[in-house]
Amino acid sequence: MQLLLVFQGRKLRITVILGAHNVRDREQSQQRIHVRQWVIHPKYSCEGFKNDIVLLKVGINTSPPAHLPKPLNLFLVPSGAECEVAGWGRTSLTGNGSNVMREVELKVQKEKICQQLFKNYQPQSMICVGDDYRKKGVYKGDSGGPLICNQKAHGIASHVPYGYVYPEVFTRISYFKPWIREQLRKFSLQDLPGSPFSD
Known part of the structure; x- marks a missing residue:
């Protein structure tokens, strides 16, 4: 149906x-x-x-279902961890979405970085990811994509600062x-x- x-x-x-x-x-x-x-x-x-x-x-x-992290340890992914995310979203601030799937490796950031940028950032249910050093990240059209760390889905692409590409906020699956x-x-x-x- x-x-x-x-x-x-x-x-x-x-x-x-x-x-x-x-x-x-x-x-x-x-x-x-x-x-x-x-x-x-x-x-x-x-x-x-x-x-x-x-x-x-x-x-x-x-x-098969994605492997989920354990719920008791909400901070399983430490800052500095390398994770992957893929999607068909925009490849620039003004460009269109990609026809082919693209993948990028992103670094988990310290919570205070996103707390300064997002007034509603909640570290227990969100993950702060991405930095301007790599000049790449998720953007419009990538929402809902998984954040894979150590072969497990730890996050779901949620949102980015208005007019910027990084850092990004991911929904914390373990929560x-x-x-x-x-x-x-x-x-x-x-x-x-x-x-x-x-x-």
């Missing part, structure tokens, strides 16, 4: 594309899967992008792991035969 969503007055049909490199081409490696359901964190706020996380339930289980597990449990219950919530 394809889910028809209403968001800010617009109806959205969301499709997840797996195995894509060039988003302008229909590559043989691509799999298009309709999103059956989504859930936005109940305390999400566009002011400061607090609790900036959403889960999508797709039609079939086609790939939301209890909420993620609860939503996955609800998704599983919906798939049980005879469930009033099943498709």
Whole structure:
């Protein structure tokens, strides 16, 4: 079942594309899967992008889940750690998004750097990443991409300072792991035969 969503007055049909490199081409490696359901964190706020996380339930289980960090240690990724992020976002402040996936290595920064730039920065639920030394980072169109550190997904690309590329703020996945597990449990219950919530 394809889910028809209403968001800010617009109806959205969301499709997840797996195995894509060039988003302008229909590559043989691509799999298009309709999103059956989504859930936005109940305390999400566009002011400061607090609790900036959403889960999508797709039609079939086609790939293994990303390895998540342990929830008890919220600062598993120390400042100075090298991480990777990929996406199809803009490659300059005024340019267009990229047709092909690009990847960049970024360094985790000390929390005080983002606390000075973002008045709503929350170190328990956010990660400060990127510096002007490398002159590269995530930007518009990269939101939602994973921050991979030591082969584990630790963050989700969230936002950058207005008019700048770095540093960037990522949603800290470990902080939301209890909420993620609860939503996955609800998704599983919906798939049980005879469930009033099943498709």
